[in-house]
Amino acid sequence: MPIKIPDQLPATDVLLHENIFVMHESRASTQEIRPLKVLILNLMPKKIETETQFLRLLSNSPLQVDVELLRIDNRPSRNTPEEHLDTFYRQFEMVKDRYFDGLIITGAPLGLVAFEDVVYWQHLESIIQWARDHVTSTLYVCWAVQAGLNILYGLPKLTRKEKLSGVYTHSLQKDFHPLIRGFDDSFLAPHSRYADFPVEYIRENTSLDILATSEDAGMYLATSPDKRHVFVTGHPEYDAFTLHGEYIxxxxxxxxxxIPVNYYQNDNPDNQPIASWRSHGHLLFSNWLNYCVYQQTPYDLEHFSEDKFTKDD
Known part of the structure; x- marks a missing residue:
């Protein structure tokens, strides 16, 4: 099944060029099926690049996914045309009375900024708390993991002395969990962050199921027991050249x-990067959509009730 996106979204041309099955709203409106409604809260500065990356992964599913884009506030953007934001993005006030099957909260370049100094921190906290009553499963990525762990579990911000940048090997920590169904015992995924996620600290201070870890990067993938909160500390959505762009x-x-670890051929930045994480990224998002969203969500979202889920407080 295709991913459904607005007719004129710039990502459309990129995805069609890659032979990814996308469906315009005008065509999808004639189909008598119930698409999954997924909201993406895009916190990254280069919004078009980031939305394309996430849409690419959401498209690799037999499910029709109805995607809406959310911005955190109405401050002008230095990296995205205002016309694009006005056309394709919603303000939270426009969606807060609705229910969604899934929510993705992207990373943000705020690794060295204290939570209380983040200009939209209180607004982000309101959205995460709102999602507990309005969203079947929320996927937190990179910096959003730090924010989610603080808001939901009261964990403080932990920061590494040096930036973690590169492609790292991860190992599975739990057998037969649906979110890691089909994963190899070890797999590669990119990281780009100052945030620190010590495995034992998180295990001792939350009830999260830790599914994958790295000796170098710490916790990589974890989920609440009810699968309503999924945490990914890396960037499986990254394009082949994203880490290169950040390095330059x-x-x-x-x-x-x-130099980003295990990324360039022979670890030489004059050589081409090697994208070694694509299969893992597609499988992770496909599993999330299937097992954490589709298999959990009510058919009629208006009948959404937190009582149908096991609370993880």
Missing amino acids: RDLGEGLEPT
């Missing part, structure tokens, strides 16, 4: 970044 940007800003 940091070089240009005089930050003297380390």
Whole structure:
């Protein structure tokens, strides 16, 4: 089944070029099926690039997914045309009275910023709390994991001394969980963060099921027992050249970044990057849509009730 997106969204041309099955709203409106309604709260500066990356992964499913894009506030963007935001993005006030099957909260370049200094922190907290009563399953990515662990579990912000950047090997920690169905025992995934996620600390201070970890990167994938909160500390959505772009940007800003680990051929930034995580990324999002969203959500979202889920407080 295709992913359903607005007719004129820039990601359409990119996805069609990659032979990804997308369906325009005008065609999808004639089908008599119940699509999954997924909201993406895009916190990244380059919104078009980020939305394309997530839409690519959401499309790899037999389910029809009706995607809506959400912005955190109405501040002007330096990296995305205002016309694009006005056309394709919703304000939270426009959706807060509705229910959704899934919510994705992206990362944000706020690794060294204290929570209380994040300009939209209170608004983000309101959205995460709202989702507990209005969304079947929420997927938190990278910085959003830190935010979610703080808001839902009261965990403080933990920061690494040096930025974690590169493609790291991960190992499975739990057998037969549906979210990791089909995963190899070890797999690769990219990271780009200052946030620290120590495995034992999180295990001791939350009730999360920790599904995958890395010796270098710490916790990678975890979920609440009821699968309503899923945490991914890396960036399985990244394109082949995303880490390269960040590395070149940091070089240009005089930050003297380390070369992303296990990313370039022969670890030489003059060589082409190697995208070694695509299959894992597609499988992760397909499993999330199927087992955490589709298999859990009510057919009639207006009958959504937190009581149908096992609470994880």
